Amino acid sequence: xxxxxxxxxxxxxxxxxxxxxxxxxxxxxxxxxxxxxxxxxxxxxxxxxxxxxxxxxxxxxxxxxxxxxxxxxxxxxxxxxxxxxxxxxxxxxxxxxxxxxxxxxxxxxxxxxxxxxxxxxxxxxxxxxxxxxxxxxxxxxxxxxxxxxxxxxxxxxxxxxxxxxxxxxxxxxxxxxxxxxxxxxxxxxxxxxxxxxxxxxxxxxxxxxxxxxxxxxxxxxxxxxxxxxxxxxxxxxxxxxxxxxxxxxxxxxxxxxxxxxxxxxxxxxxxxxxxxxxxxxxxxxxxxxxxx
Amino acid sequence: xxxxxxxxxxxxxxxxxxxxxxxxxxxxxxxxxxxxxxxxxxxxxxxxxxxxxxxxxxxxxxxxxxxxxxxxxxxxxxxxxxxxxxxxxxxxxxxxxxxxxxxxxxxxxxxxxxxxxxxxxxxxxxxxxxxxxxxxxxxxxxxxxxxxxxxxxxxxxxxxxxxxxxxxxxxxxxxxxxxxxxxxxxxxxxxxxxxxxxxxxxxxxxxxxxxxxxxxxxxxxxxxxxxxxxxxxxxxxxxxxxxxxxxxxxxxxxxxxxxxxxxxxxxxxxxxxxxxxxxxxxxxxxxxxxxxxxxxxxxxxxxxxxxxxxxxxxxxxxxxxxxxxxxxxxxxxxxxxxxxxxxxxxxxxxxxxxxxxxxxxxxxxxxxxxxxxxxxxxxxxxx
Numbered sequence: 001x002x003x004x005x006x007x008x009x010x011x012x013x014x015x016x017x018x019x020x021x022x023x024x025x026x027x028x029x030x031x032x033x034x035x036x037x038x039x040x041x042x043x044x045x046x047x048x049x050x051x052x053x054x055x056x057x058x059x060x061x062x063x064x065x066x067x068x069x070x071x072x073x074x075x076x077x078x079x080x081x082x083x084x085x086x087x088x089x090x091x092x093x094x095x096x097x098x099x100x101x102x103x104x105x106x107x108x109x110x111x112x113x114x115x116x117x118x119x120x121x122x123x124x125x126x127x128x129x130x131x132x133x134x135x136x137x138x139x140x141x142x143x144x145x146x147x148x149x150x151x152x153x154x155x156x157x158x159x160x161x162x163x164x165x166x167x168x169x170x171x172x173x174x175x176x177x178x179x180x181x182x183x184x185x186x187x188x189x190x191x192x193x194x195x196x197x198x199x200x201x202x203x204x205x206x207x208x209x210x211x212x213x214x215x216x217x218x219x220x221x222x223x224x225x226x227x228x229x230x231x232x233x234x235x236x237x238x239x240x241x242x243x244x245x246x247x248x249x250x251x252x253x254x255x256x257x258x259x260x261x262x263x264x265x266x267x268x269x270x271x272x273x274x275x276x277x278x279x280x281x282x283x284x285x286x287x288x289x290x291x292x
Numbered sequence: 293x294x295x296x297x298x299x300x301x302x303x304x305x306x307x308x309x310x311x312x313x314x315x316x317x318x319x320x321x322x323x324x325x326x327x328x329x330x331x332x333x334x335x336x337x338x339x340x341x342x343x344x345x346x347x348x349x350x351x352x353x354x355x356x357x358x359x360x361x362x363x364x365x366x367x368x369x370x371x372x373x374x375x376x377x378x379x380x381x382x383x384x385x386x387x388x389x390x391x392x393x394x395x396x397x398x399x400x401x402x403x404x405x406x407x408x409x410x411x412x413x414x415x416x417x418x419x420x421x422x423x424x425x426x427x428x429x430x431x432x433x434x435x436x437x438x439x440x441x442x443x444x445x446x447x448x449x450x451x452x453x454x455x456x457x458x459x460x461x462x463x464x465x466x467x468x469x470x471x472x473x474x475x476x477x478x479x480x481x482x483x484x485x486x487x488x489x490x491x492x493x494x495x496x497x498x499x500x501x502x503x504x505x506x507x508x509x510x511x512x513x514x515x516x517x518x519x520x521x522x523x524x525x526x527x528x529x530x531x532x533x534x535x536x537x538x539x540x541x542x543x544x545x546x547x548x549x550x551x552x553x554x555x556x557x558x559x560x561x562x563x564x565x566x567x568x569x570x571x572x573x574x575x576x577x578x579x580x581x582x583x584x585x586x587x588x589x590x591x592x593x594x595x596x597x598x599x600x601x602x603x604x605x606x607x608x609x610x611x612x613x614x615x616x617x618x619x620x621x622x623x624x625x626x627x628x629x630x631x632x633x634x635x636x637x638x639x640x641x642x643x644x645x646x647x648x649x650x651x652x653x654x655x656x657x658x659x660x661x662x663x664x665x666x667x668x669x670x671x672x673x674x675x
Contacts, residue, residue, distance in 0.1 A: 189349050190382040193453075194396035194443070195370040204395075208386035 042265035050261040060266035070267070072242050073250040077226065080161050080246055084225040087165035089217060092172025097206065099173075100180045110177070117170030121230035128163045129235055153243040156236050160244050163235070164228050172217050179213035180206070215286050219279055226275050247271050298325050298360060298450035298483045300346065305355035307341050307507075315341040317507040319355070323451075328477050328484045330498035332491060333530070338507035339487045340455055346485065347376050347453050359450060375444040376453040379460065381436045383428035390424040393442040414442045417479070434465045441476070451483040458493065470496055491531050495519070503527050525666035528582045528659055534623060536582045537633040540663065543574040552581055555629035557609055564604030564656045570669045571660060579669065582659040585623070588635035589652040604656040612643045626651070 042060055044052035064070045095113035099106060116124070131138050132149040140146060149155045183206065191201050207214070229248045232238060238245040238253060245253070247267060255264035300323035307316040316338040323329050331339035344350040346357060348369035357364050364372055375396065383392050390411055391398070397407045415421045418438040428436060437457065444452055457473075458466045474497055477484050488494055494501050495515045502512040503526075511523040515531075522528035528536045541554035543562075550562040550571055560581070562571055571579075589597075594605060613632070614625040617639065624635040624643070628651075635651060643649055660669040 184380075184382065186378050186380060186382040187384060189369075190376065190378055190443075191384075191395075191399075192349065192369040193347055193372075193374060193376045194399065195447075196395070196399040197370065200399045204387075204399075205384060208384075211386070 038265045038268050040265075041261055042269050044262050046259075046261040048259045050255075050259075052262075056262070060262045061270075064263065064266055064270065069242060069245070070250070073245050073247050073267075076157060076243065076245055077247045080157060080164075080228070080244075081222060081225040083158065083161035084164045084168065084228070085218065085221045087162065088168035088172055088221055088225075089214070091165060091169035092176050092217070093210075095169070095173040096176030096180055097202070099177060110173075113173045114170045116167045117174065119167065119170075121164075121167055121228075122234055124163060124167055125231045125234035128159070128231075132159055150236055151240050153240050156240055156244050160228075160231050160235055163231050164225065167231075168221055168224060172221065175213055175217050176210060179210045183209040215282070219282050222278060222282070223275055226271065299323065299358075300451060300483070300485075301356075301358040302342075302346070303356040303358070305342070305345060305352045305357060307338070307345060307350065308353040314507050316345070319507075319509060321502060321509070321512060323483060323485065326481055326483055328474075328497055328499045329486065330494040330501045331485070331487045331504060332489065332494040332501055333504035333510075335489055337504040339489075339502075339504050341507075342504075343376075343453050343455055343485060343487045346451075347374055348372050373447075373450045374453055375447055375449040376455065377440045377444045377457045379456040381428075381440040381460075383431075383436055383439055385428050387427070388424065389420065389426050389428070389431070389439050392428065392439055393424075393446055395443060396447045410446050411442075414446045417445075417476075418442050433461050434469065437461060437469060441473075445476070445480060445482075449482070451485055452480075454484065454486045456487055456489070458488070459490070466493075473497060492533060495531065501531075503530060521668070521670065522582075522659065523668055523671055525580060525582065525661045525668075528661070528668070532584055534585045534634045534636065536584050536659070537588075537631070538661075539581045539583070539631055539633075540578060541581055542576065542578050543571055545572075545575050550575070552579070554581070554631070557629055560606050560653065560655050560658070562655060562658075565658060565660075566656070567660060567670050574660075574669065578663040580661040580663050580666070582661060583653055584657065585634045585636040587654040587657040588633075588637070589654070590637045590641055591650050591652070592640070593638060594652045605652040605654055607650050607652055610649060610651050612645055612647045612649060614645055615641070615643060624651075 041050075041052055043055060043057060045054040045056055045059075047053050092113075095109075099110050099113060129150065130136070132140075134140060134146065134148040134151075137149075139149070147155065149159050187205055187209075188201060191205055196204065227248055228246060229252065232244055232246055232249045233252070236244040238249045248271070251264045251267045251271070254260045254267065300321075302319050302321045302323075305316060305319040306314065308314050319338075319342055321329075331342060333339050341350060345352045348364070348367065352365055359372060359374075384395065387395070393414060394407050394411050397410065411424070412421070415424060418441060420435060420438050420442065423431065423435060423439070428439070431439065437460075440457070444454075458469050461469060470493060473484075477497075486493075486497060495518075498515055500512060500514055501518055503510040503518065505526055511518060511527045513521075513523075518527060518531045522531060525538065529538070539554045539558070541552040541558075541560070544551045544553055550565075550568065552560040552562055554560070562568060565571065589605065594602065594607075597605075608628050610626040610628040610633070612624060612626050616623040616625075620639055622637050622639060622641045624637050624641065626633055626635065626649075661667060662669060
């Protein structure tokens with residue numbers, strides 16, 4: 001009798017963990033373990049198979065912080081993130097504001113603006129590669145130019161950034177559309193009677209009304225932009241020179257071309273720290289700044 | 293406050309939706325400067341739609357809207373120089389009270405100094421000076437209401453439009469704000485156009501009331517005229533609380549007198565009725581008689597009256613069904629014949645449900661409506 005009761009008690013205790021088990025398992029295998037392993041690897045020199053061989057402590061990090069190439073990567077990434085975030089939010093917002101009224105065919109427009117969300121970055125990159133081609137690309141044809149967009153260090157980064165911005169704009173469009181639908185229509189009516197024009201309504205009602213959603217998309221977009229990879233891999237492979245060598249691509253190159261897994265791991269950790277700090281700072285600012 | 297004249301004119305204004313539904317039909321009204329106009333009617337009668345057409349938030353399908361001799365059908369709301377208080381107040385949630393009030397001046401780029409002076413003046417009038425730094429979510433319903441009014445009056449508009457502004461407040465606050473709105477109208481000397489479904493608000497605030505039903509104006513008149521000379525049965529039933537009692541009856545002529553026969557126990561001699569001469573046209577026809585609850589008296593009250601007053605009062609035996617004491621008065625529900633009626637009597641009445649008593653109906657103050665079309669018989673005579 002007593003043993004049975006105790007068993008039952010034990011079962012009650014274990015039960016919740018059993019429910020958590022599947023997701024914990026998935027997280028453990030694909031997230032926690034790789035993360036721990038990455039930290040571990042970043043403290044070693046590895047062989048070509050990626051096995052830790054010589055313990056170097058913070059050697060990999062010191063090497064990175066004295067390498068010009070790494071600073072270039074960070075610089076390029078910052079510029080890239082800035083362009084992507086600003087442009088993708090602007091595109092998403094423009095689309096959402098344009099689609100925030102009803103007229104025949106509105107669904108077609110909405111779908112079109114949300115579509116980039118559904119396109120894989122690799123296929124989009126391939127399409128852009130053709131569009132940007134120096135001799136047969138439609139961009140040069142339309143603009144009557146002869147620019148080698150992808151091979152010119154001046155333009156390569158901007159091209160990759162614009163592509164990424166367009167890809168990210170789809171989900172932003174969705175978020176902003178939802179946010180706009182939440183703003184009380186009578187506010188706009190009152191503003192009309194009060195004498196506000198469209199621009200005044202946008203800056204004094206629409207933008208503040210979207211405040212919380214704008215912030216959320218900003219955070220997500222920044223993180224997403226830092227992690228861009230597929231476009232770079234297909235469009236420019238980090239080139240020309242190192243002009244599009246974003247951090248994630250640099251990690252990929254160090255690990256799978258140069259077989260320096262230790263260095264790559266250290267870079268990953270630094271990228272993680274950068275994103276974490278940025279996110280924390282943004283939340284701090286949000287708490288002070290966004291009032292609603 | 294200095295301001296321009298405001299005369300509004302609505303000519304045959306109709307609002308028809310795409311599905312063919314007519315929310316407002318053939319609306320004609322002249323609104324003079326400084327009037328306090330009330331649009332009143334049951335929900336769905338088109339009163340709000342009319343207001344929104346005046347504001348420019350909805351387009352009139354037909355007809356013309358004139359403000360000060362200017363056709364405004366195709367003028368943007370922002371250029372009509374009107375202001376509006378919305379039912380849900382429509383305060384900008386991201387702005388402080390100060391900015392909410394100042395908004396309409398800020399978008400017109402008035403000098404900061406002048407805006408500041410005017411915001412403070414308005415805040416003083418509305419007694420919300422201490423709230424200027426707060427945000428709408430930190431305000432109570434009554435305070436929000438004041439801020440919304442503040443925003444509406446600061447611009448000194450040609451007319452102030454209000455769409456059920458008090459309906460979100462509790463009963464006590466509603467009473468207070470009603471008094472303050474009346475004061476405000478006196479003080480601002482501006483045209484007010486006010487939409488409500490509450491006939492008490494309409495009667496107490498309006499200098500002129502427009503009673504609407506199914507998109508049509510039933511009657512546009514002063515509160516006194518609406519109360520004493522309702523144009524039809526709908527207006528008679530809508531204005532006044534508790535609502536007017538209605539009795540069906542046949543007009544008869546016996547012993548050279550006119551009588552109204554309303555079933556077995558109720559015959560009313562019509563000799564003292566104000567519309568006696570008109571009723572002669574209705575002999576042998578059915579009419580609807582209306583009598584307000586306040587025109588029915590208890591026996592005690594009847595005895596206290598002078599002889600002159602007693603004239604035209606008709607005793608009716610009734611059965612009490614319920615009584616509500618409202619402090620200074622009693623609402624008596626009773627049955628007379630087959631009719632369920634209501635009387636408003638003095639506080640001393642202590643009858644209980646089931647008791648048989650005698651009540652006195654004042655035939656002098658009875659209204660008569662054509663049983664078919666519901667028009668007041670006095671109007672039928674006019675045409």
